[in-house]
Amino acid sequence: MKExxxxxxxxxxxxxxxxxxxxxxxxxxxxxSAILIFIAGRWLIGxxxxxxxxxxxxKDVEISLQKFMLNVxxxxxxxxxxxxxxxxxxxxxxAFVAMIGAxxxxxxxxxxxxxxxxxxxxxxxxxxxxxxxDYIEVKSGESGTVQEIDIFHTRLITPQNQMVVIPxxxxxxxxxxxxxxxGTRRTWFNIxxxxxxxxxxxxxxxxxxxxxxxxxFDDPAxxxxxxxxxxxxxxxxxxxxxxxxNFWTMNEELIINCKKALDxxxxxxxxxxxxxxxxxxx
Numbered sequence: 266m267k268e269x270x271x272x273x274x275x276x277x278x279x280x281x282x283x284x285x286x287x288x289x290x291x292x293x294x295x296x297x298s299a300i301l302i303f304i305a306g307r308w309l310i311g312x313x314x315x316x317x318x319x320x321x322x323x324k325d326v327e328i329s330l331q332k333f334m335l336n337v338x339x340x341x342x343x344x345x346x347x348x349x350x351x352x353x354x355x356x357x358x359x360a361f362v363a364m365i366g367a368x369x370x371x372x373x374x375x376x377x378x379x380x381x382x383x384x385x386x387x388x389x390x391x392x393x394x395x396x397x398x399d400y401i402e403v404k405s406g407e408s409g410t411v412q413e414i415d416i417f418h419t420r421l422i423t424p425q426n427q428m429v430v431i432p433x434x435x436x437x438x439x440x441x442x443x444x445x446x447x448g449t450r451r452t453w454f455n456i457x458x459x460x461x462x463x464x465x466x467x468x469x470x471x472x473x474x475x476x477x478x479x480x481x482f483d484d485p486a487x488x489x490x491x492x493x494x495x496x497x498x499x500x501x502x503x504x505x506x507x508x509x510x511n512f513w514t515m516n517e518e519l520i521i522n523c524k525k526a527l528d529x530x531x532x533x534x535x536x537x538x539x540x541x542x543x544x545x546x547x
Contacts, residue, residue: 299353306346314339326390333416385433386416395443400509404439407431424513449482450512452505456523457498459533464491464499470530471503474522480515481505497537 314335321331395401395411401421402408407429409421419436421429444450458467468489475487485506493500503523507515527534 295354299350302353303346303350306342306349310339310342310346313342381434382417382432385435385437386414386418388437389414389419389433390416394441395446399446400444402442402444403431403436404441405431405435408442445509448509449506450509451485452507452512452516452519453502454516454520455492455500455502456527457495457500457534458527459535460499462499462532464501466530467501467527467532470526470532471501471523474519474526475503475505478505478515478518478522480507480511480518482507498535 317338318331318335321334326334389395397411397414399411400409401411407421407423409423409427409429411419412422412428413420414433417433419431419433421431423429456471458464468491471489472487475481475489481487482505487505488502490502490504491499492502503519505515505519524534
């Protein structure tokens with residue numbers, strides 16, 4: 266019995282050696298091919314990254330989007346290279362593809378809110394409704410100067426020097442007011458005057474105040490427009506355009522000087538009031 270077992274072991278060993286010798290050239294060829302493919306693939310990925318980076322710079326793509334897209338492309342190319350290499354070694358890749366698909370589905374379900382912000386960030390960085398340094402206001406009411414746009418959030422600095430972090434999903438899916446996109450900014454505030462005021466005189470006084478302001482542009486022409494017959498006053502809208510840097514200074518000077526000019530002219534700026542009528546029954 267022992268002799269029989271030794272014979273079987275010897276036969277199996279000889280078969281193994283014979284198979285190994287037969288398969289060795291094929292295995293060595295596959296291994297060498299996989300190594301060469303890996304080296305060539307890494308070299309090509311490096312060249313592709315440089316070309317894509319140059320294209321992003323030429324297209325003036327945002328820095329944060331450049332870094333993110335380069336990372337995504339690099340990961341995708343490396344995964345593709347890995348699949349090609351293991352396929353060259355004779356490994357079935359269907360299991361890898363299924364695992365990647367299942368992992369992607371699980372991650373997508375777990376990070377639905379983050380993916381919405383991610384998609385919003387991509388849209389903002391690609392479509393550029395605003396950029397770093399712009400003064401914007403979003404539908405939710407937050408406003409400020411854009412300090413940073415990343416993939417998931419937009420950071421604003423308010424005039425009160427507070428940082429506001431807004432999810433990109435909320436920003437991209439709602440209306441945005443960009444006050445600085447056109448390079449100039451127009452002030453737009455109301456001043457109420459009493460009902461017995463000569464409105465033409467009041468308009469001329471306010472227009473003179475605007476024309477004497479060093480920051481107000483002549484083109485587009487400033488305006489003073491009667492906008493409303495209010496409960497306690499007739500509202501005049503003061504409108505003047507200036508550069509982005511001088512907007513707040515001009516706005517404050519106009520408010521101060523408009524009030525002073527109306528006071529000097531004896532024109533009342535009434536406060537809200539209500540008349541009460543008392544009737545007595547006879």
